[in-house]
Amino acid sequence: MQAAAVPSLSRLAAIPRWNGAAAARGVSSTAAAAAAATAAAAAARLAAPPPTPPTRRVLITGIGLVTPLAVGRDGTWRRLLAGHTGVAPLTAFDAAGLPTRFAAQIPRRAPGGAPPPGGLSDGELWPPPDGSGGAAGLPDFVRYALAAAAEALADAGLTVAPPPGRPAGGGATPTTTTATPPTAAAAAGAGATAGDRAPTRGDRVGVSVGVGLAPIPPITAAAATLASPRGYRRLSPRFVPSILPNMAAGHIAMAHGLRGPLGCPSTACAAGAHALMEAAAAVATGAADAMLAGGSEAALTPIAVAGFGRARALAGGGWNADPAASSRPFDARRGGFVMGEGAAVVVLEAADAAARRGVTRAYAELRGGGSSCDAHHITAPPVGGEGAFRAVAAALAAAGLVPADVDYINAHATGTVVGDAAEAAAMRRLCRGNDRVVMSSTKGATGHLLGAAGAAEAAVTALAVAHGVVPPTVNLEEVDVGGDGADGGDVWAADRFVPRTARRRAVDVAVSNSFGFGGTNASLVLGAVPPGLLGK
DSSP, rough: OOOOOOOOOOHHSSOOOOHHHHTTTTTHHHHHHHHHHHHHHHHHHHSSSSOOOOOOEEEEEEEEOOOSSOSSSSHHHHHHTTTOOEEOOOOSSSTSSSSOOOOHHHHHHHGGGGGOOGOOEEEEEEOOOTTTTTEEEHHHHHHHHHHHHHHHHHHHHHOOOOOOTTTTSOOSSSBOOOOOOOOHHHHHSSSSSOOOOBOOOOOGGEEEEEEEEHHHHHHHHHHHHHHHTHHHHSSSHHHHHHHHTTTHHHHHHHHHOOSEEEEEOOOGHHHHHHHHHHHHHHHHSOOOEEEEEEEEEEEOHHHHHHHHHHTBBBBGGGGTOOOGGOOOTBBTTTOOOOOEEEEEEEEEEEEEHHHHHTTOOSSSEEEEEEEEEEOOOOOOOOOTTTHHHHHHHHHHHHHHHHHHHHHOOOOOOOOOOHHHHHHHHHHHHHTTTTOOOOETTHHHHHHHOOHHHHHHHHHHHHHHHTTEEOOOBBTTOOOOSEEEEEEEEOOOOOGGBBBSSEEEOSEEEEEEEEETTTTTEEEEEEOOOTTTTTOO
16 A cells, blocks of 8 residues: 655645634634635545656666676676576685585686686686676676676667766776667567667766675675784775775766666665666656666675585585586575575666667566565475565566466575475465466576676566567486475476476566565566567
């Protein structure tokens, strides 16, 4: 229910009030009655709920990805559908003293001209060949976000004008983005294409990039510096800005002259999804014509891996000999998640604004979002996934849809014993009677990107809608998440979890789930772009 607006003091002052002294001086009964009627009418207007503001349809017109599978959207999507995994032995630091010695790291160029790892092309390795990874010295979570944002803007064909009175280009923080032509995949019909139109005003484009953890590498490095001789004088004056989670969003805004709303949800592993919800609201209500929305994370450090290990959240050291098989959502041999890193940014754009600048295609429509809190346990969900159930139900209601409309669910499922079972139970109950819906988790391929996970998985879900392909649950060999119907949900056969092999099928309505420590739950509903919405 929408709360009634609180009237301003100036409006209250304008309401006529009964004046007893005037009445005593002989004000006519007619005038008094008129004053009373005016006051009553004004009070009624104030008590009435404000009119619902008009809303605009929100489209995903560009996607940028930096993931353990590949640096770039196309490489990530191709390797995901092929059933590859980005999980490998840890190389970021010496993990010999830790039980878990593997992670999902961003693939980097090998020194000395060695062949690229994992069959990746040179353009799918870090740093990006176009230099969009940002300046040296910035924390990795900022550099990953900058690279993903640059790719998303180019994919959307979105050009941003400099502020009035300021020339384009030049300076430490460029104020103009000139987007490169859309990729081959976009030109084939998946992404946005734009005509030769005037640049979009920078004050009509904003940024919301979620981050799950305070940036750990700069903190640990600063602690070591401070403990060294003359440590205070050696500490960088840029230390504090380097650890603020909103620096990813801030640097994107400065790099591209984006002067609209700026936000940074920090809701653990739901941060990226909440960033998309926040950005979509800004676009839908007219606060912006477009928003760059996503998530970023770069927390692969000894202290973070040790901390999650002590919390018994990570896949165990028994997988050190076979890291590629360690991330196992929904599987009987799952034992925890695999830490990952990366970034994802999408361009969310109002359909009317996109049409004005000549866009003819988009990946998907972001139709609604929902959130809830478990209020149950700091790290574990309730057994039946009640909070997840409510978040998805709220998202569908916001989209004007019902569970029977859903074709595909991109699950949060990280590979933990309790979490996967709770989410599966909630979705089987929610979608009871829907024999068409399937669910997969892409974390078997990417690991858990923490604060970036919700954005990356929403981007993958948009690609599934656009291409009509459901990505697989990598490493799923034996489904073991309950499902005998005793909990009130439908019984799902194993193939409903899309084990190991991608599946071609129409995806008109999809759900992307993200849940996090502290009991936070977020769900997004994406749909196919209706014919004719962009003048097709």
